[in-house]
Amino acid sequence: MESEILVDVKNIKKSFGAIKAVDDISFQVRRGDIFGFLGPNGAGKSTAMKIITCFLEQDAGSVHVAGHDTLTESLAVRQKIGYLPESAPAYGEMTVTGFLQFVAEARNVADSAAAIARVVEMTGLERVVHQTVETLSKGFKRRVGLAQALIHDPEVLILDEPTDGLDPNQKALVQDLINRIARNKAIILSTHILDEVERVCNRALIISRGQMLVDSTPRELMGRAGNHNVIRLVLREPDKALADKISAQNWCERLVRQTETEWEIVPKDRANHLNQVMAMLEGREIESIAVLEGRLEELFREITEGVCA
Amino acid sequence: MSRYTGLKAVFKREFQGYFATPLGYIFLVIFLMASGWLTVSRDFGQFLEIRQAALTPFFRFLPHIFVMLVPAVAMRLWAEERKTGTVELLFTLPITLEGSYLGKFLAGWSFLGVALLLTFPMVIWVAILGDPDWGTIITGYLGSFLLAGAFLAIGMLFSALTKNQVVSFILSVAASVSLLSLGLPQVLEFFGSIAFIGGYLEQILAALSLFDHFHSLTRGLLEFRVFAFFAVLIVGWLGCGMMLLNQLKAS
Numbered sequence: 001m002e003s004e005i006l007v008d009v010k011n012i013k014k015s016f017g018a019i020k021a022v023d024d025i026s027f028q029v030r031r032g033d034i035f036g037f038l039g040p041n042g043a044g045k046s047t048a049m050k051i052i053t054c055f056l057e058q059d060a061g062s063v064h065v066a067g068h069d070t071l072t073e074s075l076a077v078r079q080k081i082g083y084l085p086e087s088a089p090a091y092g093e094m095t096v097t098g099f100l101q102f103v104a105e106a107r108n109v110a111d112s113a114a115a116i117a118r119v120v121e122m123t124g125l126e127r128v129v130h131q132t133v134e135t136l137s138k139g140f141k142r143r144v145g146l147a148q149a150l151i152h153d154p155e156v157l158i159l160d161e162p163t164d165g166l167d168p169n170q171k172a173l174v175q176d177l178i179n180r181i182a183r184n185k186a187i188i189l190s191t192h193i194l195d196e197v198e199r200v201c202n203r204a205l206i207i208s209r210g211q212m213l214v215d216s217t218p219r220e221l222m223g224r225a226g227n228h229n230v231i232r233l234v235l236r237e238p239d240k241a242l243a244d245k246i247s248a249q250n251w252c253e254r255l256v257r258q259t260e261t262e263w264e265i266v267p268k269d270r271a272n273h274l275n276q277v278m279a280m281l282e283g284r285e286i287e288s289i290a291v292l293e294g295r296l297e298e299l300f301r302e303i304t305e306g307v308c309a
Numbered sequence: 310m311s312r313y314t315g316l317k318a319v320f321k322r323e324f325q326g327y328f329a330t331p332l333g334y335i336f337l338v339i340f341l342m343a344s345g346w347l348t349v350s351r352d353f354g355q356f357l358e359i360r361q362a363a364l365t366p367f368f369r370f371l372p373h374i375f376v377m378l379v380p381a382v383a384m385r386l387w388a389e390e391r392k393t394g395t396v397e398l399l400f401t402l403p404i405t406l407e408g409s410y411l412g413k414f415l416a417g418w419s420f421l422g423v424a425l426l427l428t429f430p431m432v433i434w435v436a437i438l439g440d441p442d443w444g445t446i447i448t449g450y451l452g453s454f455l456l457a458g459a460f461l462a463i464g465m466l467f468s469a470l471t472k473n474q475v476v477s478f479i480l481s482v483a484a485s486v487s488l489l490s491l492g493l494p495q496v497l498e499f500f501g502s503i504a505f506i507g508g509y510l511e512q513i514l515a516a517l518s519l520f521d522h523f524h525s526l527t528r529g530l531l532e533f534r535v536f537a538f539f540a541v542l543i544v545g546w547l548g549c550g551m552m553l554l555n556q557l558k559a560s
Contacts, residue, residue: 053401056559075314078403085401089394091322093329105318106402148398 003031006156006186007052012061014047021047022058023210029186029203031155034178036201036218037190040304044210045190046086049160052188053083065156079107082154086161088145092134096125096144099133103148119147123177139170146177157181159189163196175200194300198222208304225299227292229272231265234287245280249273261287315404319412320419323386327420336381340424343374348431362439367431368449368527372489372520375453375460380481382420383464384474386413387554392472396558410551414465421457425450445529452526455539456519460485462546469554492518 007029014022022044029035037045050056052063054074063070065077090099097116104112120126123143128136133144142162149157162178163171178187178200191197197204198218206214206221214221222228235242238260246265247255251273256264267273274291327333347370348354354366390396399409435441464481471477490496491514501511515521522535 050397050559055397055401075403075405078401081401083398083401085394085397087394089398091326091395092393093326094322098325102318102322103402105321106315106404108403 005030006066007035007188008062008064009048009052010062012048012051012058012063014044014051014056014058020210022051024061025207025210025212026061027205027212027215029156029188031184031186032182033203034182034187034189034201036197036204037188037207038192038194038197038204038300039190039207040192043208043304045207046160047210048207049083049158049188049190053081053158054078079152080154080156082149082152082157084142084145084149084159084162087164088142090133090141090144090148093132095132096120096129096136096147099144100148100151104151107152109152115151115153119150122150122181123147124173139166139173142166142170142174146174150181155185157185157187159187161190161192163191163193171196206300206303213303221299222293223270226302227266227298228270229267230292231267231274231277232288232290232292233263233265233277234289235261235263236285236287237261239284242280242284246277249276251276312405313408313411315402315408316412316415319399319404319409320416323413323416324419327382327416332385333420336378337424337427340374340378341427343378344371344428345431347374362435362441364431364435364441364446364449365527367428368453368523371453372456372523375457376485376489377482379421379457379460380464380467380478380485382417383461383468383481384477385468386417386465387468388472388474388477391558392474400558406551406555410465410547410554414461414547417461417465418454418458421461422454425453425457442529445527448529448531449527452523452535455526455536455543456523459519459539459542459546462543462550463488466546466550466553469550469557488517489519492520 005028007027009028010026011024012022012026013020013024025044025048027035037048039045047056051058052065052070054070054077057071066080068076068080070077091102094102100116100119101112104115109115120129123146125140125143125147128140133141136144146159146162149159159178163174166174175196178189181187189196189200201218204214204216204218204221205212216224243255243257243263246252246263251267251269251271253266253268256266258264265273265277272291274289277289327336344367348367349356351358353370356366359366387396390399400406432446435446460481463484464477467481467484468474468477470480497511497515500514501507503510522538525532525535
């Protein structure tokens with residue numbers, strides 16, 4: 001059984017003057033989904049998120065969050081959502097506790113002390129709770145932003161570039177956190193880092209210039225990348241006969257010789273043909289053999305460049 | 310959930326905000342020094358020279374102080390939120406535009422109220438020196454509070470208009486000075502001298518004068534028209550500010 005739809009976006013459009021920031025985007029996010037919003041800078045990711053969180057109103061189309069319309073039931077929608085805006089803005093002169101207390105009050109959290117303790121522990125802010133926000137490092141500021149987004153334990157979490165500008169350790173920490181809290185929530189996160197989508201998301205939407213290009217799973221996306229299941233073979237000695245034999249196989253699209261002994265075998269159907277290749281080696285000495293996984297980078301470049309051209 | 314959802318939380322945060330940075334204390338010190346000096350100065354209030362147990366010299370120059378200092382209280386209210394991007398955080402919380410706008414206004418107004426309350430030594434002084442007319446002192450403070458609210462509502466609109474606090478400050482000082490000077494005799498005389506419509510202009514401007522309405526309270530007159538004037542002024546500027554902010558918040 002498929003789980004309940006928490007975010008339902010239908011044909012939204014938004015223009016700023018002559019610029020179409022979001023042009024006819026539709027998607028649904030279910031409970032348990034971690035939905036990656038992928039696109040180059042300026043693709044319309046942030047604008048779409050601002051529409052879902054009721055900061056902006058769309059020109060056309062509709063958005064429902066947990067059944068509430070963003071235009072007519074804005075307060076109810078905002079109550080359901082936890083939102084981390086891009087670059088995690090917070091009131092610099094407030095202490096971390098003071099800031100979280102303010103958000104808890106604004107959100108009518110019943111037991112604010114318990115809620116603050118919970119999110120502080122969750123995001124690892126114990127050390128800095130009495131510091132003012134402006135004295136914190138970028139990583140801590142981002143975590144404060146995450147803490148305020150989680151304070152009312154929302155069903156829908158919207159994170160605009162949650163790991164942008166963080167160092168690799170901090171990135172891993174934030175990604176872990178997202179994975180940990182994902183159950184029972186619908187999470188939408190935007191990023192232009194493809195690794196993150198592979199590591200965190202179970203669905204991905206690629207947008208560019210305000211338009212939706214692909215809505216799929218990261219695994220499926222990888223499968224569509226040009227280099228998926230390419231076999232890289234490094235031999236001890238050049239072997240012309242073997243190269244001809246492999247090229248002659250009906251599943252083989254082409255054999256690319258990087259050097260005399262290092263080849264890349266590109267399959268026609270993007271399926272895994274490792275066993276067939278192994279069988280043809282018949283005791284020849286090899287340095288290494290590997291099956292490449294499709295990189296989202298490749299696909300991303302192919303898709304977004306196609307549109308921009 | 311009402312139209313004013315979030316007002317309380319915003320009010321509390323903003324009011325505490327004045328005391329979280331040195332700005333609030335600097336304001337209070339400057340306000341108290343300026344008002345004290347203008348009151349006793351031989352060139353301005355002549356408190357000592359007039360030999361009366363009354364706060365008239367104090368109230369007389371309060372508008373001049375407010376015109377410079379209230380915009381300083383108002384300037385950060387929206388400009389800072391828009392500059393640092395916290396406005397996006399604020400308006401994605403379940404807080405209405407009215408709730409946040411009025412929450413900030415009331416916080417600023419309360420802060421100005423605190424500043425006025427801190428002038429209490431002046432009251433003690435006149436009580437020691439003589440037998441003051443308590444009625445005029447109370448209505449004078451009421452008038453001062455209303456005047457501060459009017460300037461604050463004006464300043465808030467300019468704070469919503471721009472992301473730059475300095476620009477906001479300068480614009481609201483200019484607007485407040487213009488509004489204040491409408492009631493000055495020289496200005497009235499100038500407009501009154503315009504052919505045909507001069508007479509009407511003079512009457513209209515005199516009716517819009519902040520000085521005139523403020524001073525009728527400092528003289529101890531409790532008139533409905535004065536309260537209506539300040540109410541219309543404050544509500545009008547607040548309403549326009551809200552509409553402006555709604556348009557500009559995302560830009």
